[in-house]
Amino acid sequence: MTIDAVVAGAGIWGSTVARRLADEGRKVLVVERRDAVGGNVRCEDSGGIEIHVYGSHIFHTHLPDVWKFVNRFVSFNGYQHKVLARFGGKTYFLPLGLALINKFFGVELSPSEVADFMSDEKHSSAIFDAFFRGYTSKQWGRPPEEIDPSIIKRVPVRSNYDINYFNDYWQGIPSDGYNSLFANLLDHPNIEVRCSTAFRLDNGVFKAGADVLPDVPVFYSGPIDELFGFKFGSLPWRTLRFEREELAVRDFQGTSVVNYTEASIPYTRIHEFKHYHPERKAVMDEARTVIMREYSAQWKEGDEPYYPVETEESLALLARYREEAAKLPNLRIGGRLGEYKYYDMDNSVASALGPIF
Numbered sequence: 400m401t402i403d404a405v406v407a408g409a410g411i412w413g414s415t416v417a418r419r420l421a422d423e424g425r426k427v428l429v430v431e432r433r434d435a436v437g438g439n440v441r442c443e444d445s446g447g448i449e450i451h452v453y454g455s456h457i458f459h460t461h462l463p464d465v466w467k468f469v470n471r472f473v474s475f476n477g478y479q480h481k482v483l484a485r486f487g488g489k490t491y492f493l494p495l496g497l498a499l500i501n502k503f504f505g506v507e508l509s510p511s512e513v514a515d516f517m518s519d520e521k522h523s524s525a526i527f528d529a530f531f532r533g534y535t536s537k538q539w540g541r542p543p544e545e546i547d548p549s550i551i552k553r554v555p556v557r558s559n560y561d562i563n564y565f566n567d568y569w570q571g572i573p574s575d576g577y578n579s580l581f582a583n584l585l586d587h588p589n590i591e592v593r594c595s596t597a598f599r600l601d602n603g604v605f606k607a608g609a610d611v612l613p614d615v616p617v618f619y620s621g622p623i624d625e626l627f628g629f630k631f632g633s634l635p636w637r638t639l640r641f642e643r644e645e646l647a648v649r650d651f652q653g654t655s656v657v658n659y660t661e662a663s664i665p666y667t668r669i670h671e672f673k674h675y676h677p678e679r680k681a682v683m684d685e686a687r688t689v690i691m692r693e694y695s696a697q698w699k700e701g702d703e704p705y706y707p708v709e710t711e712e713s714l715a716l717l718a719r720y721r722e723e724a725a726k727l728p729n730l731r732i733g734g735r736l737g738e739y740k741y742y743d744m745d746n747s748v749a750s751a752l753g754p755i756f
C-alpha cells in the first residue's frame with residue numbers, strides 16, 4: 400500500500416486520526432508499539448467481565464460531534480457512573496453533595512441550607528480532612544500536611560442528591576466492550592495496522608521498527624520527551640500500579656469504584672469491573688468477580704506514565720521539546736503523552752477530529 404500518512408500510537412487519539420484520514424481517502428499506516436491497539440483504554444475479557452487494564456474508563460461527553468462519531472462504531476449501554484468513598488469504616492456517595500454531607504454530619508439539610516452550612520470553616524475543614532487530604536496525598540505522593548486546604552474552596556458542592564459522578568449529557572460503556580470500538584475504528588481498507596512496532600526518530604530519520612518511513616506526515620501520540628531521546632531530561636509523571644484479584648463471590652463492593660480516602664490505606668481505590676455491564680445478567684449472577692486495587696507512585700523510566708505533573712519546571716521543559724518538534728515539518732504531535740496533558744477520552748477524540756494539519 401502506498402502510504403499518505405503515518406499514525407504512531409493506536410490509542411483513542413491515534414485511532415481517531417487514522418479513521419478520519421482514511422475516511423478522507425488517505426492511506427494510513429498505524430504503528431503501535433504494544434502488541435494490541437486501544438492504548439490505555441484497552442480491556443481484557445475475563446469470562447464476560449471486561450477488565451479495564453489501565454484503570455476504569457467511562458465514556459462521557461457533552462460534545463455532540465464526539466458522541467455522534469463514537470456512535471458510528473459502537474453502541475453504548477447507558478451505564479451511569481457513581482463513585483463511593485470509604486472513610487472511617489463508612490461508605491459515602493461522591494461527589495460532594497447532600498447525600499455525603501447529610502450522612503457525614505448526621506444532619507438533614509435541605510438544598511437551600513447547604514451553601515451556608517459549608518461556608519462554616521469547621522464543616523469544610525472536616526470534609527477536607529476526611530475526603531480530600533489523604534486521597535490527594537496518596538495520588539500525588541505528598542505528605543498529608545502539605546496538601547493545601549484551600550483546594551476545598553475549589554471543589555464544587557452540589558446542593559442536591561444527584562450522585563451521578565459526571566455532569567456530561569451523554570455517558571456509557573460500549574456494550575461489546577472498548578476493544579470493539581478500536582477494532583471498528585481501524586477496520587477500513589485504507590488503514591494498515593502494525594502492532595509491536597515502535598515509531599522513532601533516528602538521527603533525524605523517521606522509522607517504524609527497522610524500516611525507514613516515506614516522507615509523509617506523521618501523527619505521533621507517544622511521549623514527546625522520549626521521541627527526542629530525553630535529551631533535555633524526563634517530563635515528570637505519576638504512575639499507577641494495579642493489583643488484580645479474582646474472587647469467588649457474586650458481588651464484592653456493590654459498585655464499580657470505591658475511593659479509599661484515608662492516607663493510612665495504601666491504595667487509592669478499588670475497581671470492580673462487572674458493574675460496568677449490568678446488562679450482562681448471567682455474568683452479574685455468577686459467583687465470581689474481578690477487582691483491582693490501584694496504587695499511585697512517582698514515575699521512573701520504564702514505568703507507564705499516567706498523570707502529567709504540571710509544574711513551572713515541567714512546563715518549561717515541555718516548551719523546549721515543543722521547539723524541537725516544530726523543527727520537523729512533517730511531524731504532528733497529539734494525545735495525552737504527546738501533549739503532556741490530562742485528556743478525557745472525549746477531549747482526545749475532539750482533538751483528533753479538530754484542526755490537525
Ligand SMILES: Cc1cc2nc3c(=O)[nH]c(=O)nc-3n(C[C@H](O)[C@H](O)[C@H](O)COP(=O)(O)OP(=O)(O)OC[C@H]3O[C@@H](n4cnc5c(N)ncnc54)[C@H](O)[C@@H]3O)c2cc1C
Pocket residue numbers: 407408409410411412413430431432433436437438439440453454455456457458459596597598599620621622639705706733734735736742743744745747
Ligand atoms: C487511571 C485513568 C483513568 C481514566 N479514566 C477515564 C475515564 O473514565 N473517562 C475518560 O474519558 N478518560 C479517562 N482517562 C483518560 C484516557 O485514558 C485518555 O483520554 C486516553 O487514553 C488518551 O488516549 P491517547 O490516544 O492520547 O493515549 P494512550 O491511550 O496512552 O495511547 C497512546 C498509544 O501510543 C502508543 N505509543 C507510545 N509511544 C509509541 C511509539 N514510539 N511508537 C508506537 N506507539 C507508541 C502507546 O503504546 C499507546 O497505545 C483516564 C486516564 C487514566 C490515567
